[in-house]
Amino acid sequence: MKLETRKEEIIRVAAKLFKEKGYSxxxxxxxxxxxxxxxxxxxxxxxxxxxxLDTIIISLAEEFTEGMRLIQSSKxxxxxxxxQIIQLHIRISSQNIYGMASLNNDWMHLKEKRSYYKKLRSxxxxxxxxxxxxxxxxxxxxxxxxxxxxxSILTTLRSLYIWIPKKEDLNLEELSSALNQIxxxxxxx
Amino acid sequence: MKLETRKEEIIRVAAKLFKEKGYSxxxxxxxxxxxxxxxxxxxxxxxxxxxxLDTIIISLAEEFTEGMRLIQSSKxxxxxxxxQIIQLHIRISSQNIYGMASLNNDWMHLKEKRSYYKKLRSxxxxxxxxxxxxxxxxxxxxxxxxxxxxxSILTTLRSLYIWIPKKEDLNLEELSSALNQIxxxxxxx
DNA sequence: GTCTATAAGACGATAGAC
DNA sequence: GTCTATCGTCTTATAGAC
Numbered sequence: 001m002k003l004e005t006r007k008e009e010i011i012r013v014a015a016k017l018f019k020e021k022g023y024s025x026x027x028x029x030x031x032x033x034x035x036x037x038x039x040x041x042x043x044x045x046x047x048x049x050x051x052x053l054d055t056i057i058i059s060l061a062e063e064f065t066e067g068m069r070l071i072q073s074s075k076x077x078x079x080x081x082x083x084q085i086i087q088l089h090i091r092i093s094s095q096n097i098y099g100m101a102s103l104n105n106d107w108m109h110l111k112e113k114r115s116y117y118k119k120l121r122s123x124x125x126x127x128x129x130x131x132x133x134x135x136x137x138x139x140x141x142x143x144x145x146x147x148x149x150x151x152s153i154l155t156t157l158r159s160l161y162i163w164i165p166k167k168e169d170l171n172l173e174e175l176s177s178a179l180n181q182i183x184x185x186x187x188x189x
Numbered sequence: 190m191k192l193e194t195r196k197e198e199i200i201r202v203a204a205k206l207f208k209e210k211g212y213s214x215x216x217x218x219x220x221x222x223x224x225x226x227x228x229x230x231x232x233x234x235x236x237x238x239x240x241x242l243d244t245i246i247i248s249l250a251e252e253f254t255e256g257m258r259l260i261q262s263s264k265x266x267x268x269x270x271x272x273q274i275i276q277l278h279i280r281i282s283s284q285n286i287y288g289m290a291s292l293n294n295d296w297m298h299l300k301e302k303r304s305y306y307k308k309l310r311s312x313x314x315x316x317x318x319x320x321x322x323x324x325x326x327x328x329x330x331x332x333x334x335x336x337x338x339x340x341s342i343l344t345t346l347r348s349l350y351i352w353i354p355k356k357e358d359l360n361l362e363e364l365s366s367a368l369n370q371i372x373x374x375x376x377x378x
Numbered sequence: 379g380t381c382t383a384t385a386a387g388a389c390g391a392t393a394g395a396c
Numbered sequence: 397g398t399c400t401a402t403c404g405t406c407t408t409a410t411a412g413a414c
């Protein structure tokens with residue numbers, strides 16, 4: 001297991017603070033204090049506050065893009081792909097709880113990388129929508145507005161970072177199984 | 190129809206800016222600029238930036254609390270109450286798209302009112318969970334982890350403010366009907 | 379009700395010593 | 397790699413003229 005560099009430590013601690021207060025409300029002095037050093041010392045490892053946010057968000061967004069690429073290339077039906085998407089979100093979210101908060105809430109503070117991020121997100125949603133539309137055509141899923149279906153499932157998955165740390169007694173296999181049922185079969189008996 | 194006071198206008202415009210950039214990233218100069226006046230002039234109508242946020246968030250949180258109180262006092266089964274909760278979120282969210290963003294993303298920037306807000310939210314979730322648990326006991330809904338069911342439904346409803354303005358061609362009755370089906374019956378055919 | 383001027387401090391970031 | 401000192405700018409908010 002590779003040791004964490006100082007730069008990686010800064011990014012990890014920054015993501016934790018960004019989750020608590022949001023990017024704009026976290027100062028370089030806050031971050032330095034949490035690291036046990038002075039604010040000026042941070043600049044020996046990173047270029048700017050903006051760079052930290054860029055790194056956190058873009059690396060996560062690319063991870064989702066790569067995950068979706070693998071799912072798309074697998075030969076499965078709609079329900080199978082949806083279950084894999086649920087798995088993908090649980091895996092990435094549980095591995096990077098703090099970063100997921102920035103991805104969801106602070107992407108608007110990206111500058112040069114903002115349009116790139118929006119392209120990745122938009123492509124991801126296009127793939128997701130395509131899977132649902134295929135499922136409607138093949139009669140695997142109900143013929144309801146695919147936009148509303150995607151919205152409902154995706155917002156649940158995008159909020160996992162809030163709930164996973166609050167329910168530590170709930171293991172990830174149990175969560176995965178419950179979400180598969182709830183999101184796909186519903187809660188009605 | 191009552192005319193909007195200057196103070197109400199400031200709060201409405203502030204909520205719009207808070208949705209776009211978050212509370213911390215919006216300056217009083219931004220807000221004044223959007224109003225067509227100077228920043229100092231704002232203080233003739235409001236006490237502080239903090240007060241604006243307090244007003245936006247607490248009034249919405251109390252609206253949800255009151256809505257839940259009415260639903261609880263109505264004699265309905267679990268599914269009936271859930272459908273009313275869906276209606277409640279659609280109604281409040283569509284009437285105050287901008288404010289919902291602050292309620293969801295900027296509540297951590299409350300100061301004196303923060304614990305009051307957290308109490309309202311926690312009570313709301315307790316009521317929601319209670320409805321689901323009753324539904325499990327009466328065999329109306331499936332016997333899955335009520336925490337995960339609540340998480341899934343509630344995060345979808347709490348994110349409505351993002352999606353409603355993006356899908357203006359989708360009217361609210363259609364949205365309501367689709368959400369009832371998706372959240373309760375699932376998407377499986 | 380809006381303005382100009384300004385207080386008092388916090389902000390991101392840099393220079394240069396050690 | 398961290399420090400002290402500091403720059404130039406932006407921040408919320410107030411005082412007082414009109």
